[in-house]
Amino acid sequence: MYEILKDDFFLWLKGQLGQKEILAPRLKEEGYLFLPWDGEELELTGYTNTLKPVKDAFFPQWEALIRYRMDKGKPVQVMGENPATKPLILFGVRPCDARSILLLDRVFNGPKYKDQHYRERRENTFVISLACSEPASTCFCQDLGISPLAKEGSDILLVDLGDKFLALADTLKGEEILQERPFSPATPGSMDKFQALQGVSRQAAAASLVPEILSGELSQVFVLPLWDEIYRKCLNCGVCTYLCPTCHCFDISDETTDTEGRRVRSWDSCMFGNFTQHGSGHNPRPTGKERIRQRVLHKFKYFPENYLAVACVGCGRCVAKCPVNFDIREVLKRLGGCQDDMSM
Amino acid sequence: MTCQCEIKNPYLPYQMEILEVVEENPEKDLKTFTLGFLNEADHGTFLYTPGQFAEISVFGTGEAPFGIASSPTEKGIVRFSVKKVGRVTTALHILEKGDLVGLRGPLGNSWPLEKFAGKNLVLVGGGFAFTTLRSLVCYILDEENRKNYGNLTVVYGARNPGQLLYKEELQDWSARPDIDIHLTIDRPVEGWWGKVGFVPAVTEQVVTSSENAVAVVCGPPVMIKFTLPVLKKIGFTSENIFTSLEMKMKCGIGMCGRCNIGNKFVCKDGPVFSMAELEKLPAEY
Ligand SMILES: Cc1cc2nc3c(=O)[nH]c(=O)nc-3n(C[C@H](O)[C@H](O)[C@H](O)COP(=O)(O)OP(=O)(O)OC[C@H]3O[C@@H](n4cnc5c(N)ncnc54)[C@H](O)[C@@H]3O)c2cc1C
Numbered sequence: 139m140y141e142i143l144k145d146d147f148f149l150w151l152k153g154q155l156g157q158k159e160i161l162a163p164r165l166k167e168e169g170y171l172f173l174p175w176d177g178e179e180l181e182l183t184g185y186t187n188t189l190k191p192v193k194d195a196f197f198p199q200w201e202a203l204i205r206y207r208m209d210k211g212k213p214v215q216v217m218g219e220n221p222a223t224k225p226l227i228l229f230g231v232r233p234c235d236a237r238s239i240l241l242l243d244r245v246f247n248g249p250k251y252k253d254q255h256y257r258e259r260r261e262n263t264f265v266i267s268l269a270c271s272e273p274a275s276t277c278f279c280q281d282l283g284i285s286p287l288a289k290e291g292s293d294i295l296l297v298d299l300g301d302k303f304l305a306l307a308d309t310l311k312g313e314e315i316l317q318e319r320p321f322s323p324a325t326p327g328s329m330d331k332f333q334a335l336q337g338v339s340r341q342a343a344a345a346s347l348v349p350e351i352l353s354g355e356l357s358q359v360f361v362l363p364l365w366d367e368i369y370r371k372c373l374n375c376g377v378c379t380y381l382c383p384t385c386h387c388f389d390i391s392d393e394t395t396d397t398e399g400r401r402v403r404s405w406d407s408c409m410f411g412n413f414t415q416h417g418s419g420h421n422p423r424p425t426g427k428e429r430i431r432q433r434v435l436h437k438f439k440y441f442p443e444n445y446l447a448v449a450c451v452g453c454g455r456c457v458a459k460c461p462v463n464f465d466i467r468e469v470l471k472r473l474g475g476c477q478d479d480m481s482m
Numbered sequence: 483m484t485c486q487c488e489i490k491n492p493y494l495p496y497q498m499e500i501l502e503v504v505e506e507n508p509e510k511d512l513k514t515f516t517l518g519f520l521n522e523a524d525h526g527t528f529l530y531t532p533g534q535f536a537e538i539s540v541f542g543t544g545e546a547p548f549g550i551a552s553s554p555t556e557k558g559i560v561r562f563s564v565k566k567v568g569r570v571t572t573a574l575h576i577l578e579k580g581d582l583v584g585l586r587g588p589l590g591n592s593w594p595l596e597k598f599a600g601k602n603l604v605l606v607g608g609g610f611a612f613t614t615l616r617s618l619v620c621y622i623l624d625e626e627n628r629k630n631y632g633n634l635t636v637v638y639g640a641r642n643p644g645q646l647l648y649k650e651e652l653q654d655w656s657a658r659p660d661i662d663i664h665l666t667i668d669r670p671v672e673g674w675w676g677k678v679g680f681v682p683a684v685t686e687q688v689v690t691s692s693e694n695a696v697a698v699v700c701g702p703p704v705m706i707k708f709t710l711p712v713l714k715k716i717g718f719t720s721e722n723i724f725t726s727l728e729m730k731m732k733c734g735i736g737m738c739g740r741c742n743i744g745n746k747f748v749c750k751d752g753p754v755f756s757m758a759e760l761e762k763l764p765a766e767y
């Protein structure tokens with residue numbers, strides 16, 4: 139464990155600007171967004187989390203995968219698109235979002251298939267997270283067994299101790315930085331404070347909101363009567379999946395002029411009807427019922443079965459931004475999960 | 483620390499030249515494309531097994547997945563039979579010999595050849611879904627491979643003779659002693675020399691034993707639906723019946739998230755499944 143005076147930290151961060159681009163939470167009209175930072179004072183007093191999840195930095199909403207030229211009388215020329223991957227520091231990531239990066243790694247950096255663009259951005263990015271002290275009412279990381287002080291997925295996690303940050307590393311890259319000045323080993327006093335904070339935040343012991351029933355037979359879960367009901371108010375707008383830090387679904391399409399083409403990928407959503415529609419018109423998920431079931435089961439059953447972790451980090455963006463107040467916590471509770479939360 | 487191994491862009495297709503286009507049906511909406519590698523060196527890296535699929539790029543339009551209809555024993559070419567249904571397939575149908583397309587793959591799993599070794603094989607196909615069954619038949623009929631498999635029985639049906647793929651080849655196969663092939667059409671037509679009747683009924687007639695045998699079924703959903711009980715009646719267990727699924731696909735590598743049935747991605751864990759595997763999944767396909 140290490141520590142650093144806040145002023146020293148921001149001086150150090152500013153010093154990184156020469157070699158790296160830095161994205162930090164910046165307040166816009168709608169809320170906080172990760173935007174380029176050029177060293178001026180950061181206003182983080184009402185900051186709980188960014189509107190858009192951090193996945194954008196590795197898996198952008200829109201990007202070209204390949205490019206081709208179709209000149210008359212010449213063979214088509216095809217080239218891989220090279221993303222501009224400048225070394226990047228992401229500052230101010232919340233622990234839930236940092237964890238989501240580890241989940242996306244399992245999809246985009248698997249044993250058999252690896253996404254080149256994702257990997258390059260990932261390797262070029264240094265993640266400095268900020269532990270949460272005041273979770274929002276829509277936050278439910280702790281009900282999923284995730285601590286607001288967790289360092290997983292961050293290169294460095296900073297914990298606010300008043301005029302100082304306590305600093306923990308979760309990677310070798312992070313550890314190497316913390317071993318050098320201006321960081322210094324944490325004093326016993328700082329460590330005590332950290333321990334006290336950990337005591338205050340409910341211990342991330344049990345993932346109590348993840349219903350037991352979801353580890354059972356799919357044939358039983360699939361036909362639960364609740365699927366016939368919960369989808370009714372959903373508009374299939376897809377906002378919940380676009381804003382989800384772990385949602386990784388995308389579409390691939392070609393954008394072309396007469397002589398040039400780009401094959402691009404853009405975020406897509408299982409909440410859209412045409413997501414699974416076959417060429418013949420047949421659709422395995424024809425109504426909102428099948429789509430909501432897919433969203434819930436993908437996150438809480440299929441992903442855990444394939445990648446050994448729930449594909450939800452409790453950031454609460456889907457709860458906060460759904461136009462019809464569809465609340466995934468309610469669904470989990472109705473499936474048998476429990477949440478120890480006064481506001482509910 | 484960071485791995486320095488070079489990661490290739492998985493979306494970069496091979497450059498292919500169309501060597502031949504064959505119109506398969508009188509309606510001209512079903513064509514077989516034979517593709518060759520533009521760069522000689524690519525040829526050796528496209529290593530596939532019958533049952534796999536690949537994404538064909540029509541530059542200027544987009545990509546779509548198709549089962550590989552050729553067999554790896556047919557060196558130097560890759561073949562696909564494509565029905566014209568939408569954007570990409572229509573654009574592909576306009577292309578001619580000498581035009582270039584992209585090819586990405588091979589993708590997915592394959593017919594489980596290791597489970598087929600030493601077994602009698604019953605292949606049941608319908609309509610234009612015969613593509614990867616053709617790949618399998620060609621593979622087994624190859625001189626090197628034939629001895630590794632028992633009897634080969636094929637039942638292949640279509641609405642009318644015009645809709646059968648690979649007509650010349652089917653005739654050649656009919657004349658061979660090492661394959662027992664039964665072609666059938668739905669209703670009698672003048673000059674037709676094969677059987678008349680639906681695929682499930684013909685299967686019931688010609689397949690008499692499931693002893694030391696596996697069955698492979700590929701075709702329209704209704705054909706599969708009525709063929710399965712027939713195969714079960716003959717004695718095939720769910721573990722010994724295999725089929726190939728089609729889903730809407732984009733990435734083909736388990737990332738874009740649209741082709742799952744339960745926790746299985748059809749592009750990565752399929753497209754080939756045993757009925758025993760499918761029975762464990764919801765019928766969301
Ligand atoms: C593993 C696998 C193997 C396959 N193997 C084969 C194979 O061997 N051979 C084969 O032919 N196919 C095969 N397919 C199916 C093939 O992938 C699809 O037919 C293909 O993707 C269709 O692409 P498209 O762009 O032509 O159609 P799309 O344009 O994506 O959609 C076509 C459908 O939408 C309708 N449509 C399109 N545009 C419009 C519009 N503007 N308004 C209303 N309706 C519209 C069309 O009528 C058509 O029904 C396979 C699929 C998979 C997953």
Ligand code: SF4
Nearest residue numbers: 379385386387408436
């Ligand atoms: S399937 Fe749905 S819930 Fe799962 S990652 Fe894709 S968009 Fe998100």
Ligand code: SF4
Nearest residue numbers: 372373375376378460
């Ligand atoms: S944000 Fe709400 S309304 Fe929109 S798709 Fe998600 S659950 Fe449905």
Ligand code: FES
Nearest residue numbers: 732734738739749
């Ligand atoms: S096609 Fe993308 S996950 Fe299967």
